[in-house]
Structures are given as C-alpha cells and as structure tokens.
Amino acid sequence: MLYDYTRLRSFPKKEPFSLWRYEGLLPVSADYSVPLRAGWTPLYPWPHLAEELGLRAVWIKDDSLQPTASCKDRGTAVTVAAAKKLGRGALSCASTGNAASSLAGFCAAAGLPCFIFVPKHAPAPKIAQLLAFGATVFRVDGAYDHAFSLALAASQEFGWYNRSDGLNPMVVEGNKTVSFEIWEGLGEVPEAVVVAVGDGAVVAGVCQGFLELREAGLASRVPRVFGVQAVGAAAVAHAFGRYQRGEPILPAEEPAQTLADSICVGKPADVVRAVKYVAKTGGGYVTVSDPELLAAARELARRRGVFAEPSAAAPYAALLRLVKEGVLNAKDRVVLLVTGSGLKDPQSVTHDLPEPPLIPPDLSAVRKVVERCA
Numbered sequence: 291m292l293y294d295y296t297r298l299r300s301f302p303k304k305e306p307f308s309l310w311r312y313e314g315l316l317p318v319s320a321d322y323s324v325p326l327r328a329g330w331t332p333l334y335p336w337p338h339l340a341e342e343l344g345l346r347a348v349w350i351k352d353d354s355l356q357p358t359a360s361c362k363d364r365g366t367a368v369t370v371a372a373a374k375k376l377g378r379g380a381l382s383c384a385s386t387g388n389a390a391s392s393l394a395g396f397c398a399a400a401g402l403p404c405f406i407f408v409p410k411h412a413p414a415p416k417i418a419q420l421l422a423f424g425a426t427v428f429r430v431d432g433a434y435d436h437a438f439s440l441a442l443a444a445s446q447e448f449g450w451y452n453r454s455d456g457l458n459p460m461v462v463e464g465n466k467t468v469s470f471e472i473w474e475g476l477g478e479v480p481e482a483v484v485v486a487v488g489d490g491a492v493v494a495g496v497c498q499g500f501l502e503l504r505e506a507g508l509a510s511r512v513p514r515v516f517g518v519q520a521v522g523a524a525a526v527a528h529a530f531g532r533y534q535r536g537e538p539i540l541p542a543e544e545p546a547q548t549l550a551d552s553i554c555v556g557k558p559a560d561v562v563r564a565v566k567y568v569a570k571t572g573g574g575y576v577t578v579s580d581p582e583l584l585a586a587a588r589e590l591a592r593r594r595g596v597f598a599e600p601s602a603a604a605p606y607a608a609l610l611r612l613v614k615e616g617v618l619n620a621k622d623r624v625v626l627l628v629t630g631s632g633l634k635d636p637q638s639v640t641h642d643l644p645e646p647p648l649i650p651p652d653l654s655a656v657r658k659v660v661e662r663c664a
Contacts, residue, residue, distance in 0.1 A: 291317050291463060295506040302474060309364055309467040315502060317463050322374040324399045326357045328367035329467050333475040333625070336594060343613045347623040349480070351472060352596055358419065359631035360552075360602075361468065361492060362392035366453060368464030370396045373451040380404065382450035384441035386434050386488070386551045387416030388630050393453050394423035405450055407441040409434045413551055413635040433546065435557040455491035456559020465495020466502065472625055473500070479509045481622040482573070484605035484612070486629055487517035487526050488553035490564030496627065497567035513625075514573040516612065517564065518604040520548035520580060526558050527575035530565045539565050549580050549638050552601035552630055574617075576608040583607055587632065587639045597632035600639060 293315055303311045309329030310320040331353050340348040353361035366389070373381055383393045384407040397404035406425045408417070409432060420427045430437040438454060445452040455461055473479050479500060487493045496515055503509040519527045523546035529539045539562055546556035558564065568574065578586075580600075587603035590596045605626040612618045632639050649655035 291459070293502070295502075298506050298508070301506065301508065302470065309367060309464065309471075312467050312470045315470070315506070316368060316467075317460065318368060318371045318375055320371075322371040324367065324370050324396050326363075326367070326396060326399045328356060328363040328464075329471060331355050331471070333472065334594065334596070339593070343609070344620050345613065345618060345622055345624060346620060347480075348609070349476075349623075349625045350590075350594060350596055351468065351625050351627045353468060353627060353629050354596070354598060354602060354631035356392075358388075358392045358395040359634060360388035360392060361465070361627070361629040362389040363396070364467055365389070365455070365461035365464035365491065365495070366392040366396045369393075369451075369453045369458055369460040370400055370402070372460045373402070374400065376451070378451040380448075380450045381453055382441055382445045383407070383453040384434070384438040385454070386554060387412045388552055388634065389453065389455055390425070391416050391419035391423070394420045394425035397425070398423045405444065405448075407437040407444070409437050411551070413637070415634055415636065434555055438557070438559065454559070455489040456561075461491050462495040462498060462560070462563070465492050466499030468627065469496050469499025469503065473503055473509060476623075479503065479511065479513050480625050482514045482516060482612075482618055482624045483627065484516045484518060484608050484624065485627040486550075486553050486601045486604040487519050487564060487575070488523075488555040488558065488601070490526050490558045490560030492629065493517045494560050494563035494567050497571050501567070501570060512571050515568050515571040516573045516608060517568055517575045518608040519575065519577050520550050520553055520583065520601075520604070521577045522547040522580070523550075523554045523556065524577045525556060526561050526564050527577050529561050530568065530575045533565050533569060548583075550583050550599070550601035550604065551635060551638075552599060553604065576611055578604060578607040578611065584639065590628070591632065591639075596628055597639075598628045599630045599632050599635045602628045602630040602632075
C-alpha cells in the first residue's frame with residue numbers, strides 16, 4: 291500500500307484508544323470498523339530482567355489482551371472492515387487456531403458468516419472459541435498447509451473473502467499497528483523488537499510499521515527486528531539464511547513439528563516479506579527448542595505475570611540467546627511481543643507440571659503443604 295505521508299502532520303489521533311487511531315496509515319476508514327476494540331495493548335517494563343541481562347531496558351508488548359486473546363485481531367480488524375467496504379457477504383480463513391478464532395469473533399460482531407479451516411490437531415480451547423462465536427468449522431485431516439490449500443480452493447469456489455495470513459494484504463496492514471503503538475508508547479523506537487514467526491505475516495507487519503514510521507518522518511530509524519521460530523518448524527529462518535547467502539528464498543517448504551501450534555507451519559505463505567523486511571531492519575532470525583519455549587512460557591508467567599502460549603513466549607527464549615551470543619548488549623532497549631494467551635493452549639504449558647494436592651478442609655493440612663514449600 292502507498293500513503294501520502296506528507297499529510298500525517300497530526301499523526302496519531304488522540305483517540306480512539308484502538309488501532310483505528312492510526313487511520314491515516316490504514317487502507318480502509320474506521321467507518322467500516324467492527325465494534326470490538328483491537329489494538330492499544332499494554333507495554334510493560336521489565337527492569338529486573340534488563341538488569342540481569344545487562345540491557346538498557348526490556349518491555350513486554352502484551353498482545354494477548356486483544357478481544358480474542360491474540361495479536362491476530364489486528365489484521366482481522368482491518369480485513370473485516372475491508373470486507374464490509376467491499377460488500378462481501380462472508381469470510382474464510384485457514385489457521386492453526388488464533389487467526390481463525392479472531393476472524394470468528396470479529397465476524398460475530400459484524401453479523402457476517404465465516405468459514406474456518408483448521409488442521410486436525412488444533413488445540414481444543416481454540417476450537418471452543420470458534421464454536422462459541424458461531425463459525426462453520428472444518429477440521430482438516432492434515433497439517434496447516436493442507437488446511438490453507440483447502441481454504442483457498444473453497445473461497446474461490448464459493449466467493450468468500452479470505453483472511454488467511456500471507457494471502458490477504460489487509461492482514462499485514464493491521465499487524466503493522468503494533469509498531470505504531472510501541473513507538474507512541476515509548477516516545478521513540480527501541481533498538482530491537484523480538485517476535486515469534488509462523489506464516490510470516492506478523493513479523494512482516496512489525497517491520498512494515500517501523501519502516502513506514504521512518505518514511506513518514508516520525509522516526510529517524512528502525513529497530514532491528516528478530517523473528518523467532520521453533521527448531522522443528524523453521525522454514526522462514528532457513529529461507530532467511532539462504533537470502534543472506536545470496537540464494538533464492540523460494541521454495542520454502544519443510545516438515546514442521548513443534549508443540550507451539552501457532553508457529554507450526556511448514557510452508558509459510560508470507561515468507562518473502564518476512565525475509566526481506568527483516569533484512570531491511572538489519573535484524574535476523576533465531577531458532578529455539580521446544581524445552582526452551584516451555585521454560586520461557588513458565589518464566590513469563592511466574593516472573594512477570596504474563597501467561598503466554600508457548601509460541602508467544604518464543605521472544606523471551608530468543609532474547610536469552612541473543613544476549614548470550616552478544617547480538618544484544620548494554621546499549622539496547624528491547625521489546626518482546628507476546629502474541630497469544632496461555633489460555634489458548636494451557637495443556638502445552640502445564641503438561642508436565644504436578645497436579646495441586648487434594649487436601650481435607652482443615653488448617654493442619656494447609657500447614658503441612660506450607661512446611662513442605664518452605
């Protein structure tokens with residue numbers, strides 16, 4: 291999308307407190323927006339972690355506090371508004387769960403039918419959201435890539451407006467607003483932003499947002515953006531490595547296996563932008579193991595009170611690696627983007643944790659447990 295950046299002298303608006311305050315850098319008017327608040331999520335400082343790691347500052351941008359509990363609501367809000375403007379009667383989406391539940395929720399608020407395609411092993415809590423919002427759900431006997439292909443074919447067959455990541459340009463337009471919020475919340479841009487990557491649309495949006503701020507003259511530079519993938523689902527990270535060596539980005543297709551379902555993508559649809567935009571920021575990619583993802587999710591919850599699904603905790607795991615390897619240091623201020631709530635997939639976070647003890651209703655039993663914990 292191209293914008294007349296010279297018109298943004300009063301950017302952003304003072305209200306509303308949602309992503310629509312950045313209407314001047316969005317492709318559709320807020321007049322078509324759905325009455326659900328998307329965007330304007332909190333930015334939490336984490337000074338103790340910054341001190342421990344020898345960094346200048348660390349913040350958590352908690353996008354799990356969106357209407358449907360994931361960052362996907364940003365792209366969905368703009369996509370559904372675009373569908374309304376175009377007069378489209380129904381929407382569709384392929385997703386591992388978060389984009390699907392996001393679309394289902396916003397379509398419910400808009401009074402529009404939606405048709406959702408999820409892989410066989412999508413987590414039950416995400417399926418529950420879809421059903422509660424009244425979506426027509428197709429559980430595809432296969433991986434995410436099979437669901438994506440079927441959603442594309444069905445959307446073409448029945449004329450549905452397809453929201454799928456990497457396919458609809460409105461998604462990245464909505465995703466970029468998280469960068470505007472970081473810039474506005476801090477009064478400037480940080481030195482680095484770290485974000486989990488599956489299909490590539492979120493990291494592409496993060497990069498695009500900062501690049502547009504610089505283009506508009508609202509920021510003098512862009513932060514380095516680091517994408518994070520699971521070791522077992524790292525098609526974008528591997529494509530980035532090829533690009534850095536002067537080799538072709540495509541094809542980017544690999545088997546994908548990780549407990550972090552939200553980033554379990556073997557054939558990322560937005561890989562080209564995810565690679566090229568990250569390169570434009572001077573950032574890079576980090577891969578982390580499933581045990582690192584689980585440990586990061588638990589530490590975020592216990593140390594900062596932010597309950598993230600494993601994929602959303604990936605930036606914290608990557609931060610530890612980036613500091614250890616000397617990529618980030620004392621001059622750097624870093625934002626970790628938490629993209630989804632732990633309630634989306636609680637079984638993954640808690641699967642090997644002990645069950646709480648069952649006690650009789652008397653104080654002596656409480657005392658025994660307290661003594662064991664001392």
